[in-house]
Structures are given as C-alpha cells and as structure tokens.
Amino acid sequence: MQRRSLLAAAPLLALAGCDDEGARHLAGSYAGIDMARGHALRERLAQGLPLVPDVHLRTGVLVAGAGVAGLAAARALRSAGRQDVAVLELEGSAGGNSRAGRVQGLPCPLGAHYLPVPGDGAPEVQDLLEELGLRQRIAGRWQYGGADGRHLVHSPQERLHLHGHWQEGLLPQEGVGSATLAQYRRFAARVRELSREAPFSMPTCKLWKQNQPLVGVHQRLDAMVFDEWLAREGLRDPYLRWYLDYCCRDDYGAGSARVSAWAGIHYFASRHGFAAPGEDAGEPQGVLTWPEGNGWLTERLAAPLRERGQLHTGRSVLRIAEGRHGVEVDALDHASGRVERWQAARCVVALPLFIAARVVGSSAPPFLMEAARRLQWAPWLVANIRLDRPLADVPGAAPAWDNVLYADPVPGGLGYVDAGHQRLAGGALLASPTVLTYYQALGDVADARRRLQQQDWTHWAEPILASLAAAHPDLPERATRVQLTRYGHAMAIPTPGLQAFLSQIGLEPSSIKRRLLSNGERTDIAPVPRSARLLFAHADWSGYSVFEEAFTRGHAAGLAAAA
Structure with a gap:
C-alpha cells in the first residue's frame, strides 16, 4: 500500500492549488531559521578575522541566547530586581526551538508544540504557569489550563494509523x-x-x-x-x-x-x-498546548524584554572574553553590519554547547570544552502544511491532536499535530482552513545536516506528503502550501555515559541554596556550570532538550548572575 500511495501522491507538488486553467500548484519554502547566519559565524570564527568594534555598549548582565534558557534567565534577573540586563539573539525572534510562525495567516509551531503538566520536581515551571494564569488552586486542588481548561489538549488527544485504519492512542493495540x-x-x-x-x-x-556518582541503577542504565x-x-x-x-x-x-x-x-x-492495555493508568496526565505550540510560552517570556528594549535580535555572538573585572562580548548586528562590543559584570551563556565552546574560545573552562566534545546533536525538520479545510480520513478513530503513522516510510518521521485542534469546535470552524505540523527527527539519518543545508524544499516535502496521503487520500486537493523549518543542531542526544559525565558539572558549593519563587514558595536551586563571571545555561547541560530542563537551568543561572 505504501508503494501505491507513493505513486498516487507523486503529482502532489504540481497538483495542489488551482489556477485559472485548472492546473494545480503547491507552493513551498524554507522559513523560520536563518542557517546562513549560523554558518557565517562559524566561517568567520574559523578565519580568525580581527574584531574591530563599531560601537561600545554597557550593561550589568548580558544574556547570550534567547531560547527557553536565556528567556528564563532574564525573567529570574528581573524577579531579583535587576533592570540592567540585555539579551542577544541570533534569529529575528526569541524562543529557540520553541518559536512560532504563520502559514498564510494561520499560527503554527516551528518546533516544540506542547508542555506536559509539570510535576512537583519542577517548581520553577509551576511558578511560571501560575504567573501566566495556567495554574490555579480551585477548591483546594491545583488545576491547569486556565479557568476554563482551554489550554489543555482537547480530546481526542492521540491516534495511530495502523493496518490501514486509525486506532485510539499511540501504542499499537488493534490486531x-x-x-x-x-x-x-x-x-x-x-x-x-x-x-x-x-x-x-x-x-x-x-x-x-x-x-556523588549517579545511583547504581542509573549508572547501569546510562552505561548501555x-x-x-x-x-x-x-x-x-x-x-x-x-x-x-x-x-x-x-x-x-x-x-x-x-x-x-x-x-x-x-x-x-x-x-x-x-x-x-487493561492496566490502571492512574489519573491522566494533562498536556498544555496552543495553535502556535510552545511559542505561546516563549512569546510571553520575551514580551517584557521587548517592552524594556532589552531584547536585541539579529545578533551573532562572535566572542565572549572573561576578564578580572568583567566580561567583554562582541556581537555582529546583521541589520547594520556593525560589530557591537558589550561590557558587562557577568554573562549568562545560554547557547548550545558547541557554539558556546567556539565563542568563549581559548579561555573556555575545561568542563565546557569536554562537554562540547562529548555531546552529539540531532538535526530536525518541521513541515507546516496548510490545508484549505480539514482532511477526510480512512476509517477508525476520530481526528486527534497528535496523529502518528505506524512504520512511517519517511526516515525519522514522527507524524503530525493539528495546529487547529485547540480552536473551539463548532460550525464554520470545523470546516475552516488549518495547518498540520509534521515532525521529522533526523538524528539517525546519514548526512542529514548537509542535506538540510543543500537540498531543495521539495526533497523533503515530497515523501512527507506521499506518506500522509496513505491516511488522507484527499491531501492533494486540500494542501495549498508547505513551509519547512530546518534545525541543524535541534537537540542533544542522551547517548550512553553522558549522564555520568554531566551529573558532576556545576555542583560546586554555591552561596544560593534555596530561593523564594514569585508564588511565595522556596525551592532548591539547580546546579549552574560556571566560571568566575560566566554562567552557563542550556538544556544541553542536561544532555537532552525539554522545556523543564532548559527553563530550570536558565532560572538558576539568572539568580546566580543577580547575586
């Protein structure tokens, strides 16, 4: 069936979207991440070109990187009363791999698309959700998703295309x-x-x-x-x-x-x-999501920085130098072409480790260089497919938020989420245009990073559309545009031995043991890898990329920088 579906879907790129003569054309493009900027930075650093600043700027604390960790660091600094903060970001908007975009006017995620309701081990994330009105105590119990629960995933939540039809849930059960x-x-x-x-x-x-090393069971599992x-x-x-x-x-x-x-x-x-199947799964775990995915969260974290003029986008950090009396950071402003030289008392380095190691350079602490050497990163592709109306289905479970194809022929294919699923159902909305956000994890695909850089967008879109056509036969008539976002280094891969190594970085004694959160609770502060004036914060330091890790590490680094 896969071969027939592929042949049937082969004309998709030429046959979707009518013109006056009845021919159909599917538009597409890359968007969201400017890979050329990152590669220009790498090449400039490799050439060792001298840095002559065009402008000198000063701030108390500089945050390099406006992903989740950098935004969390800036929020913690603000909560500690520090106003002399500047945040530099390579891309045109904040959020890292939790940013949002639009396809022909419809919001959609460009990366991470959900946040599980956090447990008690993540009080910093719980605190953020309270601040945003997503966590409230009602009748003595904590409830998530806002007063009406609209930010929790609407039912049905998940389904799997298996044996030619849809089943509820992602664990194969039918047949x-x-x-x-x-x-x-x-x-x-x-x-x-x-x-x-x-x-x-x-x-x-x-x-x-x-x-202390990892406990025994963790050591044994981490070793294989x-x-x-x-x-x-x-x-x-x-x-x-x-x-x-x-x-x-x-x-x-x-x-x-x-x-x-x-x-x-x-x-x-x-x-x-x-x-x-058949076992008591306990109380269902809630999942928070929005049409724009976790971009809903990062937009709210970034908004206060924009309002105060503290967020500086379109900047490539070229060099971070730590001195006895402060930190010197050179950044290229891509809009003006000028090199900015920032002076700060401290710097939160909220950059992926391989970039942090490059820009800190010869003065980098040994633990940074060793961590950057050990880590491996997975490339990703995110394809947002705009439909002029929801798709028809093969038989089985009803359309869900998360939709996965068993044995997807697309290498690394993970299925799609419906970015329109969170809209309140009813009437015209059920027949209105929507966006499917398809995910492709490329950590196991040979030469994926080079191919992401060099291949035309159709190279990736064709097999994705062909695969989806097996479950949605009317896809050729419904798709109007495909917008692809490429991540060359989307996330660290937790390979064997990595937890044993990372678990001993940043655990030196700190003057900050417990800290009051904005909701009045106190919590232990996460370890912060640091030197005298550089504080490192990124999910990479945990060995894998999820919101809770990035936010908690950024929060801790921000508090340490404010002390």
Missing part, C-alpha cells in the same frame, strides 16, 4: 496478539520496578548530588544503549520495539539503538509511567 500484550505488561512492570529502585524526575539536574537493555530483558516484540523507538526519536531526536537505556526509561518514569 496485536497475546504475546505482544504480554511484552507490554512486562515492560510496564520493569518501569515500575526501576522507578521504585531510584528516583526519576523532570528536571533531572535537581537529582544530582555534589561529589536502550536496545541492548531491551534485548537483555527479553523485550523483542516488534510492536513494542517500534513504539519505544518512536518515543526516543520524539523526545531525543534519535532512536533506541543510539540513546542510553537511562534515557529510554526516563522518558516514562519521570512523567507518566507506562501502562499496558
């Missing part, structure tokens, strides 16, 4: 045998057992203890790839293994043959567990 169900129960039992042996929490960094652990456990069922591989690619950008067993178990044990 599987008793042996498969037994393997599901076996894996669920092992997740529960490992959770009892040692804590798994999100964010991870708060579990790390000074001068997930596939190896599954084989040792006798967990070989192809449906289970497909699902676990999908989960790894979804959260880590690479599959179960590459990520550590610790990461594979952590995916479930740190949040919602794993329930086999």
